[in-house]
Amino acid sequence: MKFVLAFFSGLLISSTVLAQEVAPDALVKTTTEEVLEIVRKDKDIQSGNTKKAIELVESKVLPNFNFTRMTQLAMARDWRQASPAQQKALTDEFRTLLVRTYAKALTEYKNQTVAYKPFTLKAGETDVRVRTEIRQSGAGKNVELDYWLEKSATGWKVYDIEVGGISIVTNYRESFASEVRNNGIDGLVKSLQSKNKSGETAPVKK
Amino acid sequence: MKTMLPARIKSLILAVTAAGLLAGCATSGNPKDPIEGFNRAMFAFNEGLDTAIVKPVATGYEAVLPSPVRTGVTNFFGNIADLLIGVNNLLQGKGADALSDLWRVAINSTIGILGTFDIASEFGLEKHNEDFGQTFGRWGVGSGAYVVLPVFGPRTARDTVGLVLDIAADPLTHLGASDGRDVLLVLRGVNDRANLLPADKVIEEAALDKYSYIRDGYLQRRRNLIHDGNAPREPEADAEQVERPVRADTDSVQPRAGAEAAAPEIPVLVARTEPAETK
Numbered sequence: 001m002k003f004v005l006a007f008f009s010g011l012l013i014s015s016t017v018l019a020q021e022v023a024p025d026a027l028v029k030t031t032t033e034e035v036l037e038i039v040r041k042d043k044d045i046q047s048g049n050t051k052k053a054i055e056l057v058e059s060k061v062l063p064n065f066n067f068t069r070m071t072q073l074a075m076a077r078d079w080r081q082a083s084p085a086q087q088k089a090l091t092d093e094f095r096t097l098l099v100r101t102y103a104k105a106l107t108e109y110k111n112q113t114v115a116y117k118p119f120t121l122k123a124g125e126t127d128v129r130v131r132t133e134i135r136q137s138g139a140g141k142n143v144e145l146d147y148w149l150e151k152s153a154t155g156w157k158v159y160d161i162e163v164g165g166i167s168i169v170t171n172y173r174e175s176f177a178s179e180v181r182n183n184g185i186d187g188l189v190k191s192l193q194s195k196n197k198s199g200e201t202a203p204v205k206k
Numbered sequence: 207m208k209t210m211l212p213a214r215i216k217s218l219i220l221a222v223t224a225a226g227l228l229a230g231c232a233t234s235g236n237p238k239d240p241i242e243g244f245n246r247a248m249f250a251f252n253e254g255l256d257t258a259i260v261k262p263v264a265t266g267y268e269a270v271l272p273s274p275v276r277t278g279v280t281n282f283f284g285n286i287a288d289l290l291i292g293v294n295n296l297l298q299g300k301g302a303d304a305l306s307d308l309w310r311v312a313i314n315s316t317i318g319i320l321g322t323f324d325i326a327s328e329f330g331l332e333k334h335n336e337d338f339g340q341t342f343g344r345w346g347v348g349s350g351a352y353v354v355l356p357v358f359g360p361r362t363a364r365d366t367v368g369l370v371l372d373i374a375a376d377p378l379t380h381l382g383a384s385d386g387r388d389v390l391l392v393l394r395g396v397n398d399r400a401n402l403l404p405a406d407k408v409i410e411e412a413a414l415d416k417y418s419y420i421r422d423g424y425l426q427r428r429r430n431l432i433h434d435g436n437a438p439r440e441p442e443a444d445a446e447q448v449e450r451p452v453r454a455d456t457d458s459v460q461p462r463a464g465a466e467a468a469a470p471e472i473p474v475l476v477a478r479t480e481p482a483e484t485k
Binding site: 100104110136141142144162164165171172174178179192199 | 408
């Protein structure tokens with residue numbers, strides 16, 4: 001009994017330590033390779049099955065993201081104006097939108113490989129950028145794909161992604177701000193909701 | 207590209223431009239986009255042209271030609287473009303990059319069979335992305351107002367001037383009509399559009415308002431390119447942020463680190479269209 005207890009507490013400790021010890025670049029690499037491995041084998045996703053791609057993103061990618069932080073960044077100053085309930089609604093809708101977009105991008109996958117740029121974590125750093133590059137064999141045109149991560153109590157979490165220098169989070173700032181200016185926070189929640197609904201009912205097209 | 211347009215399309219563009227200018231009074235007060243009304247009209251025109259002609263042609267092109275052939279076409283035009291990329295790197299004082307670009311042209315034009323194979327990348331000579339607009343940005347010229355041009359699409363005032371020079375210096379421009387110039391220009395345009403087809407679907411999925419999504423993406427992308435991928439992160443303007451004056455020109459390389467905020471609520475007192483003074 002004592003042995004079993006020791007064994008389990010040992011397991012518990014080592015898994016907690018692991019959760020905190022995974023370096024940001026290792027997290028990006030493991031997750032990317034795991035997701036691509038699945039996409040490479042999944043003909044449904046490759047032929048445009050967005051629903052399946054969404055399930056994949058939700059199970060593998062989502063736990064490593066901090067969506068509250070993402071929503072806060074996209075909302076900029078307007079975040080303060082939102083009540084806690086509105087903040088939650090915004091975060092939920094924005095999460096859905098980003099997951100759908102990410103999933104859509106996965107269905108466009110065609111044999112690209114990902115290269116990981118050299119990365120060193122300096123002591124005490126809590127906010128880092130991990131650089132990767134999408135490579136298409138034979139063509140010189142690569143697309144930079146950078147992840148911004150922040151250290152939290154539960155390990156490193158991604159709070160922004162830059163595609164070719166375009167932040168997929170801050171790119172919403174202007175349209176969010178103008179929606180809030182015209183129709184208030186609730187107006188923005190509504191327009192996100194209807195955007196997400198329109199995505200659901202649209203037929204899966206290739 | 208305009209040179210190959212029939213006169214009728216030219217006059218159509220003029221008419222749309224005029225209509226857009228009249229509608230140009232309507233703006234939503236975005237400091238980076240003072241002629242939003244005009245730009246939205248032009249954006250709608252470009253989208254119409256794309257839906258009716260360009261996209262169907264590009265889709266057909268993608269369907270007919272196998273991927274390695276399209277890659278060859280992309281590399282062929284990319285090799286020609288490397289010449290001007292090298293010139294622009296030189297103008298920006300990046301001698302090592304310029305030299306690498308010229309090596310790329312030398313290698314790809316010969317071993318790479320007229321540029322259709324990008325052998326230089328395999329050798330580790332990375333392809334760069336430069337143009338005259340970026341060179342002006344490096345020199346400290348501010349971006350100026352955002353403007354949507356007919357056919358060419360999103361630019362800023364600075365990048366429009368850059369575009370004129372890009373076209374004037376483009377080797378293809380200097381070919382005669384009998385050298386197959388027009389065929390090459392159309393092929394390049396269609397191939398470029400075909401390369402963007404996958405991005406279309408993702409943008410449709412992502413954008414709340416396609417016009418502003420593309421505008422803000424363009425502005426971010428240009429800012430990043432001018433800094434060669436090392437643009438400082440835009441300030442977050444969230445709860446902890448202290449208010450401070452913000453400049454309009456977000457992407458010239460003059461050292462004003464941290465002052466590149468984009469929060470639209472902050473009144474900006476700089477006229478957008480004038481080039482930034484270098485401070």
